[in-house]
Amino acid sequence: MAALVSGRSLLTSFALIISSAVAIPSPATNTACRALAVAVPGRVTFPGEPAYATENADYWNVGLRTDLPACITLPESTEEVSTIVKTLGRHPRAIFVVKSGGHDPNPNHSQIPDGIVVAMKKIKGATYSSVANVAFVKPGGPWADVLTSLEDSGVAVVGGRLGVVGIGGYLTQGGLSFLGAQYGLAATNIRAFKTVLPNGTIANITPESNKDLMTAMRGSGAQFGIVTEFTMDAHKIGQVWGGMRIFTANNAATIFKGLHSFIANGDPKAAIITNAMTVGGQQLYMVFYFYDGAIPPAGTFFELEKPFPLLNQVKTQSYPALLAANGVGVNATGSSASFRSITLPYLNDIPEVYSLINDQWMKILAPYFTTVTGLTTTIAYQPLQASLAQASAGRGGSAMGLTATDGHRFILEINCLWTNPSQSDIVYAFSRELTDWVEKQLPTWKTLQAQRAVLTPAGSAAGASAALARKVEDYVPLFANDATGDQDVLGSYKDVAKFAALQKQMDPQGLFAKSGGFKFGPALRG
Ligand SMILES: Cc1cc2nc3c(=O)[nH]c(=O)nc-3n(C[C@H](O)[C@H](O)[C@H](O)COP(=O)(O)OP(=O)(O)OC[C@H]3O[C@@H](n4cnc5c(N)ncnc54)[C@H](O)[C@@H]3O)c2cc1C
CATH class of the missing domain: 3.30.465.10 (Uridine Diphospho-n-acetylenolpyruvylglucosamine Reductase; domain 3)
Incomplete structure (x- = not known):
């Protein structure tokens, strides 16, 4: 393990030297950096300075840490941000990005090689x-x-x-x-x-x-x-119940059954994130549970309550304590990282849809288990229930355009981690292969859903919730926080x-x- 770590850091240092050597900010960007240093004195940092190194090391996607910007501004007030934007407006050929937490893994979103990063780290609380x-x-x-x-x-x-x-x-x-x-x-x-x-x-x-x-x-x-x-x-908010459980892959069918029941019937006070993790061809399931209350009523998580976990961190605790526990170790992947996403309608009569996606992912991944260094992938199946759309609409809505009459949906997030930055294009390509495949299957799945609904008109539930469960939502906007830059x-x-x-x-x-x-x-x- 130690040899692996030191090998990786050697590689990172080498990549850093190479990218430092080729980094040539445009004259317009250099001029803008100098103008910013005058406009907001003490708030602009350049390569070679400790503040620059600290800020540039603060990206969740380690691959972005070698995309060296020409300068980084660290404003401490809204007025300073205003001065920065006015200065950038006078240098329109300079390129810049805004960064808050630096968790977006996409290149050129909150990091920009040879450009200007406006980092909001000091405007906090x-x-x-x-x-x-x-x-x-x-x-x-x-x-x-x-x-x-x-x-x-x-x-x-x-x-x-x-x-x-x-x-x-x-x-x-x-x-x-x-x-x-x-x-x-x-x-x-x-x-x-x-x-x-x-x-x-x-x-x-x-x-x-x-x-x-x-x-x-x-x-x-x-x-x-x-x-x-x-x-x-x-x-x-008071005491909440939740945390993470890890399950072996032989529980997949039960977990997906629970996920399917939860999307259509889940209590709005409860939430889950169902993740299928793959390392070297082996899978594990990591499920995050949440209930807004000290103890969830029995049955809140349907079949997801059944499997015996390898690891169980679920307990009653404060909300901040739960969030802190959920984030432990997440910032220390030491890897390049990517997201890709697709939003899908809930297909009430095709409960096997999650395992079909999972099987296809394993097929796509097979050639890469041994060839992409340090590859770990996680597919998150995230409920986007009608209740969320209703609550969103009730608060005036958002750019995503969810409405009070929407059906249930779920969001697929593909997250990949790998340790050789030169293999990034391969990872982006096979992630795209999965979303392309899903997109291609969707019309067939919709037809199948309609056929099965005719065969069992009563379905498993009755009344309004059954009708809602069977509503196949045609409007499936992408979710920005989980998407990749080319989507x-x-x-x-x-x-x-x-x-x-x-x-x-x-x-x-x-x-x-x-x-x-x-x-x-x-x-x-x-
Ligand atoms: C471990 C992990 C867990 C996650 N969990 C969740 C989750 O539970 N739910 C969820 O929805 N998403 C989640 N995400 C995705 C996350 O929300 C996005 O990556 C998000 O962009 C992170 O915010 P940030 O401030 O770090 O973004 P940054 O990387 O700093 O910026 C992302 C984008 O937002 C813009 N931006 C940032 N700050 C500002 C600002 N002040 N004004 C205007 N534009 C700005 C930037 O220009 C950039 O384009 C998770 C990501 C990770 C890595």
Whole structure:
């Protein structure tokens, strides 16, 4: 093991030297860096300085740590962010990205080789107003810190499921939470965005001040400026029940059965993340459980209560303690990392759909178990129930466009870790192979669903919930936080044309249209 680790760090150092040697920021970017150093003295750091090294080492995807930017700005206030954006506006040929937690694994989203990183690390913390029952959440730092600082007030906001996750990207790109089926996507819990707009002015965007912009910002990433504070609805919370359990692969059928039952029938106070992990051709199942209460009623997790776990961390605890426990070790993968995602309708009469996907993934992966160094993959099957869509719509909705009449869905997240950065293209390609295959199967699965529904018209349940379970949702927008850079996430939103026009109106210079993250792309150009 020690030999492996030192071999890996040697490789990383070598890659660092190579990429340092070839790093040539454009003259426009160099000029902008120098202008920033004058505009916000003491807040800009350059290669070779300790603050630069610390910030650049703070990416979850280790592969991004060798993408060296020309300079990094570390503002400490909204006013400084405003000065930075105004300065960038005077240097439109310089390239820049916004970074909060640095957990987005996609190249050029919160990291940019030879460009400028506006890092929000120092704008952090959360406070609670009992009068308005809202929390003021800053974008820097991890979710665990936010929830811990709200704990004494007995409230929580809808945030990440693992305490280590960053805040700014999570919230501006949607946000799946253990509290989502009760209160909606995290972004729909935002009451106001304190934002530095593309022209550098500071605005407090609310549904009252600009309803369309509010909706667009709830899920479009960094396309409308840099958010320096989120005003979020607070929710009462006490002791919760949850944690992780690991199961052997012979429990797969029971686990998928439980997942299928849960998506259509789960209590909104409960949540799960069902993960199939593959290392060297062997699989393990890692399931995260959550219940908003000290003890869940028996049967809350259906068949997921049955298998005997290899490891069991589930217990009654505080919400921040649960999130902290869920994040242990997650930042220390030492690997390159990728996400890819697809959203699928719930197919009530095809309970085998999860194992079909899993089998196909094993087939796709087979040639790579031994050829891609250090390969570990995890497929997360994440419920996106109708209750979450209803709660999201009830809070004014988000850019993703979920509505109160939507059917159940689930989100597939493919996460790969590998240790040889030169193999990244291989990993991206085989991850794409799975989402392409799923997309191709979907029409067949929908036909099969319709046929089986005719054969057993009564189904397993009766009434409205049975009808909802059988509703095959046609609108399946991609989920930004789990997607890869080449997926047209914003183009999958039903209101993309409206949001793209708004982006053009807010940012006529196109400053943020070319900055990091998902973009309106063809919709903006067209
Ligand atoms: C271990 C792990 C667990 C995760 N768990 C969850 C989960 O439970 N639920 C979920 O929904 N997602 C989850 N994610 C995905 C996560 O939400 C995204 O990676 C998200 O981008 C992380 O936020 P961040 O602040 O670290 O983003 P960053 O990497 O800093 O930025 C991501 C994008 O957001 C933009 N951005 C960042 N800050 C701002 C800002 N202040 N203003 C405007 N734009 C900004 C950036 O420009 C960039 O395009 C998880 C990721 C990891 C690695």
